[in-house]
Amino acid sequence: MNFTPPDFLPAIGEMFTLGMICVVMLAYLFFDKANRGITYFLAQITLLGAAIIAISLYGHPTEITFDGSFVLDSKSLLLKIFILLSSVFVLMYTRTYIRDNEIAHGEFYLLVLFSVLGMEVLVSAYSFLTLYLGLEIFSLPLYAMIALRHNRPVCQEAAMKYFLMGAIASGFLLYGMSLVYGACASLNIQEIVSMMTISAATQPMMLTVGLVFIAAGALFKLGVAPFHMWVPDVYEGAPNAMALFIATAPKLAGFALLLRLLVETMPALFPQWDYLLIAVAVLSMAVGNIIAIAQDNIKRMLAYSSIANMGYMLLGLIAGTPRGYGSAMFYIIIYVVMSLGAFGIITLLSRKGFELEKIDDFKGLNARNPWLALMMLLIMFSMAGVPPSVGFFAKVGVLESLVRADIVWLPAVALVFAIIGAYYYLRVVKVMYFDEPLEKTPVILESFDSQLAISINGLAVFFLGLFPTALIELCQKAFSA
Amino acid sequence: MFNDVPLLSLIIWVPVIGGIACMFAGDDRKATRARCIALLTAFINLLLCVPLYLNFDKTTANMQFVENVDWIAKFGVHYHLGVDGISILMVILSTITTFLVVIASWRPIKKNVAQYMAAFLIMQGMMVGVFESLDSILFYVFWEGMLIPMYLCIGMWGGARRTYASIKFFLYTFLGSALMLIALLYLRTKTNNFDIVGFYAVKLTMTEQVTIFIAFLLAFAVKIPMWPVHTWLPDAHTEAPAGGSVVLAALMLKMGIYGILRFSMPITPDASSHLSGLMIVLSLIAIVYIAIVAIGQTDMKRLIAYSSVAHMGFTTLACFVIYKIIAKTGDVHDAYLTLEGGMVQMLSHAFSTGAMFLGVGVLYERLHSREISSFGGVAHKMPMFAAFFMLFALANVGLPGTSGFVGEFLIILGSFKANYVITLFAATTLVLSAVYTLWMYKRIFFGKVETAGVESMRDLEMPEYSVFAILALLVIFIGVYPNALLSVFHTSIGHLLELSTTSKL
Numbered sequence: 001m002n003f004t005p006p007d008f009l010p011a012i013g014e015m016f017t018l019g020m021i022c023v024v025m026l027a028y029l030f031f032d033k034a035n036r037g038i039t040y041f042l043a044q045i046t047l048l049g050a051a052i053i054a055i056s057l058y059g060h061p062t063e064i065t066f067d068g069s070f071v072l073d074s075k076s077l078l079l080k081i082f083i084l085l086s087s088v089f090v091l092m093y094t095r096t097y098i099r100d101n102e103i104a105h106g107e108f109y110l111l112v113l114f115s116v117l118g119m120e121v122l123v124s125a126y127s128f129l130t131l132y133l134g135l136e137i138f139s140l141p142l143y144a145m146i147a148l149r150h151n152r153p154v155c156q157e158a159a160m161k162y163f164l165m166g167a168i169a170s171g172f173l174l175y176g177m178s179l180v181y182g183a184c185a186s187l188n189i190q191e192i193v194s195m196m197t198i199s200a201a202t203q204p205m206m207l208t209v210g211l212v213f214i215a216a217g218a219l220f221k222l223g224v225a226p227f228h229m230w231v232p233d234v235y236e237g238a239p240n241a242m243a244l245f246i247a248t249a250p251k252l253a254g255f256a257l258l259l260r261l262l263v264e265t266m267p268a269l270f271p272q273w274d275y276l277l278i279a280v281a282v283l284s285m286a287v288g289n290i291i292a293i294a295q296d297n298i299k300r301m302l303a304y305s306s307i308a309n310m311g312y313m314l315l316g317l318i319a320g321t322p323r324g325y326g327s328a329m330f331y332i333i334i335y336v337v338m339s340l341g342a343f344g345i346i347t348l349l350s351r352k353g354f355e356l357e358k359i360d361d362f363k364g365l366n367a368r369n370p371w372l373a374l375m376m377l378l379i380m381f382s383m384a385g386v387p388p389s390v391g392f393f394a395k396v397g398v399l400e401s402l403v404r405a406d407i408v409w410l411p412a413v414a415l416v417f418a419i420i421g422a423y424y425y426l427r428v429v430k431v432m433y434f435d436e437p438l439e440k441t442p443v444i445l446e447s448f449d450s451q452l453a454i455s456i457n458g459l460a461v462f463f464l465g466l467f468p469t470a471l472i473e474l475c476q477k478a479f480s481a
Numbered sequence: 482m483f484n485d486v487p488l489l490s491l492i493i494w495v496p497v498i499g500g501i502a503c504m505f506a507g508d509d510r511k512a513t514r515a516r517c518i519a520l521l522t523a524f525i526n527l528l529l530c531v532p533l534y535l536n537f538d539k540t541t542a543n544m545q546f547v548e549n550v551d552w553i554a555k556f557g558v559h560y561h562l563g564v565d566g567i568s569i570l571m572v573i574l575s576t577i578t579t580f581l582v583v584i585a586s587w588r589p590i591k592k593n594v595a596q597y598m599a600a601f602l603i604m605q606g607m608m609v610g611v612f613e614s615l616d617s618i619l620f621y622v623f624w625e626g627m628l629i630p631m632y633l634c635i636g637m638w639g640g641a642r643r644t645y646a647s648i649k650f651f652l653y654t655f656l657g658s659a660l661m662l663i664a665l666l667y668l669r670t671k672t673n674n675f676d677i678v679g680f681y682a683v684k685l686t687m688t689e690q691v692t693i694f695i696a697f698l699l700a701f702a703v704k705i706p707m708w709p710v711h712t713w714l715p716d717a718h719t720e721a722p723a724g725g726s727v728v729l730a731a732l733m734l735k736m737g738i739y740g741i742l743r744f745s746m747p748i749t750p751d752a753s754s755h756l757s758g759l760m761i762v763l764s765l766i767a768i769v770y771i772a773i774v775a776i777g778q779t780d781m782k783r784l785i786a787y788s789s790v791a792h793m794g795f796t797t798l799a800c801f802v803i804y805k806i807i808a809k810t811g812d813v814h815d816a817y818l819t820l821e822g823g824m825v826q827m828l829s830h831a832f833s834t835g836a837m838f839l840g841v842g843v844l845y846e847r848l849h850s851r852e853i854s855s856f857g858g859v860a861h862k863m864p865m866f867a868a869f870f871m872l873f874a875l876a877n878v879g880l881p882g883t884s885g886f887v888g889e890f891l892i893i894l895g896s897f898k899a900n901y902v903i904t905l906f907a908a909t910t911l912v913l914s915a916v917y918t919l920w921m922y923k924r925i926f927f928g929k930v931e932t933a934g935v936e937s938m939r940d941l942e943m944p945e946y947s948v949f950a951i952l953a954l955l956v957i958f959i960g961v962y963p964n965a966l967l968s969v970f971h972t973s974i975g976h977l978l979e980l981s982t983t984s985k986l
Contacts, residue, residue, distance in 0.1 A: 062866065145850065312684040339909070355485070366593075366596075370596075374504075381629055386625055386626070386628065386629060386655070387622035387625045387626050388622050388623075388626045389621075392622070392625070393553070396556070396618070396662070396666075397556070399662070399663070400556060400664060400669075402667050403663070403666040403669075403670060404669055404670060408663065408667065411663050411666070412660065412663055415659040415660070415662065416659070418659070419652065419655055419656045419659055422651070422652060422655055423648070423652060426632070426648055426651055426652075427648075429632075429633075430636060430644055430648065432645065433636060433637055434637055434644055434647070435631060468553055469551075469553050469554060469555070471554075472553060472555050473554075473555060476555055
């Protein structure tokens with residue numbers, strides 16, 4: 001039997017990440033305590049290096065390798081670039097936090113890197129096995145990460161909850177995959193697609209049940225209602241730095257999961273999962289936007305906002321056109337940029353021994369640090385979808401693709417919920433700008449890189465709103481081929 | 482020489498950049514610097530309007546000074562600007578108003594001056610953008626974008642109930658505009674871009690037209706505001722700082738009317754005609770009922786706010802009564818006059834009401850009260866101010882010789898051709914507005930000086946004086962020589978009328 005080695009080029013980014021993880025691990029072990037700051041820089045180099053690899057691979061023709069279980073296409077590259085870049089920002093935001101709260105930083109950086117590796121694998125996965133592998137590599141470090149602050153019981157609780165819920169979701173997913181395997185006799189997405197039309201006729205029930213379980217598992221991971229219960233609890237319980245990470249890059253990975261499993265694997269079952277997603281999306285927008293109003297805890301509020309935002313993202317998938325998928329991708333990327341900024345500010349404002357949790361902790365931020373307040377203002381209005389911020393164009397994108405697909409009632413519903421949602425974003429702005437500060441001391445950001453990160457992040461929200469074309473084109477192009 | 486200069490873009494972006502510069506001018510210790518930057522920016526912007534006006538061709542209804550580049554190609558959104566006779570006046574009005582507001586806020590605003598000036602300048606840019614946009618998504622972006630500075634303006638420098646008022650203002654207007662977006666997306670499926678002028682040529686069935694008309698109406702009725710969605714206005718006006726009230730009354734409300742003229746009537750002419758009866762009834766309710774409500778107010782700002790709603794009822798009446806006139810007499814000329822009356826009324830209202838809000842601001846700064854009952858005998862202490870305020874009050878009432886008269890007269894004249902019942906109700910405004918305006922005037926300015934507060938009031942100072950003088954000149958000028966305005970928008974109104982009365986079924 002002839003052994004031809006597979007083409008390793010598509011996976012070069014993942015291999016680089018893995019190699020660097022080993023370097024970081026060794027560096028952490030061999031440097032003494034005073035010099036362990038080096039792990040931060042090594043971790044950043046890893047992420048940036050992988051991002052550069054992904055960027056330079058962009059434009060490479062679509063290639064499937066490793067016996068059809070790994071794919072390199074512009075979708076996966078685009079998502080990878082944003083996963084890596086957002087993780088770079090996460091590390092920039094959390095650096096001071098990790099140091100001040102004496103969290104074992106080597107472990108934290110390693111867990112982040114492992115999780116990122118898992119996400120990279122996941123977005124490029126082209127068979128159920130690789131998908132599941134990626135999913136677990138990226139999820140397990142997240143559970144551990146939350147528990148890193150072992151002196152806080154609430155963190156332990158959140159970690160436990162997250163782990164259990166994650167395990168249930170994985171179980172759903174696996175069960176669904178096994179049913180689809182039963183119907184199509186393959187784990188490989190390419191082969192399943194070619195088998196799908198035949199088995200849809202012979203095994204309709206099996207496929208439909210499999211679809212429902214797979215969808216439930218993926219929606220669980222994304223935190224979409226009615227599978228959303230864990231989101232607010234985990235965001236609230238997780239230390240701010242970890243909540244920042246959980247609220248950003250994993251959303252992109254979750255989107256990739258949904259994309260590969262539903263859109264790419266089961267286009268033949270579109271009518272079935274379309275109805276499923278409509279129900280779930282409307283429910284998410286309703287639950288997220290309405291319950292968020294009642295929250296006093298900013299992290300819980302943002303958790304419900306994320307539930308609502310995932311609902312809006314799903315609207316793009318519901319349209320069922322390449323245009324809609326592209327808009328959904330644009331939406332999720334923009335959401336991650338905004339969420340990164342919002343949680344970034346929360347992390348930056350948390351000090352040693354002080355976790356910023358209440359919305360009221362933002363009181364009078366404009367008097368204490370006008371620049372931070374301005375950045376938060378931009379992000380809040382963007383999340384509310386008020387032009388000229390980029391959040392508006394993200395919403396217009398998904399709504400436009402729906403109207404094009406001749407679905408007019410759903411955008412109307414979505415907009416009504418968006419207006420309800422505007423209230424709680426406005427409340428944050430109100431607290432920052434209209435209320436008197438609780439303490440007069442100005443907030444000063446010590447480290448230069450966190451200041452740089454939040455400025456880039458906030459201004460990105462603003463300037464992407466003025467010039468959204470390039471990113472929209474990229475997202476659309478990923479689906480037009 | 483101005484053909485190559487993107488004048489319209491400059492008028493939008495100069496104030497925005499000036500506003501950003503203001504923001505970085507520093508804290509309140511360096512307030513004068515922020516004020517100077519703001520004044521300079523507003524002045525430059527005013528200067529930019531001079532070539533705009535001089536090079537404007539009044540003989541054509543075409544869009545002029547057009548700028549058109551791709552913005553978001555994938556969605557078919559363009560950065561498409563242009564002005565016709567209607568919008569050029571709104572643009573000039575906005576720049577004048579902002580200039581006056583900057584001067585008028587010179588002293589009263591002492592907290593977060595830099596941010597205040599920045600908010601106003603950015604708002605100015607957004608509003609001009611609304612009037613200049615020829616792409617509907619660009620229009621929508623500016624339309625919604627200006628809510629942000631206004632929200633901050635009411636909430637940060639407003640009165641005691643400012644939080645409530647600002648959030649109510651924001652959500653109300655945001656809600657109104659949401660359906661407009663869907664209507665625009667729907668229209669886009671017909672023409673494949675968002676060009677407003679392109680929408681004029683789209684054939685639509687009656688059902689489509691009515692649906693689109695209602696979606697637009699929600700957006701515009703909230704902004705105008707029409708009865709019964711006017712309730713945000715008294716709150717917003719009352720709690721906003723004086724400058725904010727002026728911008729609200731003089732410009733933001735006009736955006737609603739402008740929207741009706743630019744979108745509702747030409748895009749859905751048959752629905753406009755079909756629903757004109759309803760619109761006339763709503764307008765008349767605003768004119769009569771809201772005027773009666775105004776009489777009962779004890780807060781000066783609330784009173785003027787209600788009077789605004791009543792006056793805006795007049796302009797919406799003008800917009801929709803034309804369908805009845807044409808249906809009854811078939812005479813386009815009468816409809817023409819009425820619509821022009823509406824335009825004049827709209828511009829006149831901006832000056833007279835804006836001036837009255839500034840006047841209330843002057844009183845508030847001296848006595849920190851908006852209650853009518855805390856004043857009395859102010860004329861003894863502030864004779865100059867009393868004279869100015871009298872002029873604006875009379876303009877508000879619609880005295881011949883002031884700007885208020887021209888518009889009301891033309892509309893009442895026109896409505897008579899449609900139906901004398903409409904005229905009957907519309908004409909009550911002449912009595913009612915005199916009642917609430919002059920009665921308020923009497924209670925504030927006449928009588929004896931009874932409180933120590935009034936005793937200590939000082940008359941107008943230099944910046945205030947200049948603002949009022951400019952406004953007084955404008956009010957009288959329009960009243961005596963309305964042709965200055967009419968000649969600018971005459972051709973465009975004619976074109977609009979033609980579009981709005983040609984069936985698209």
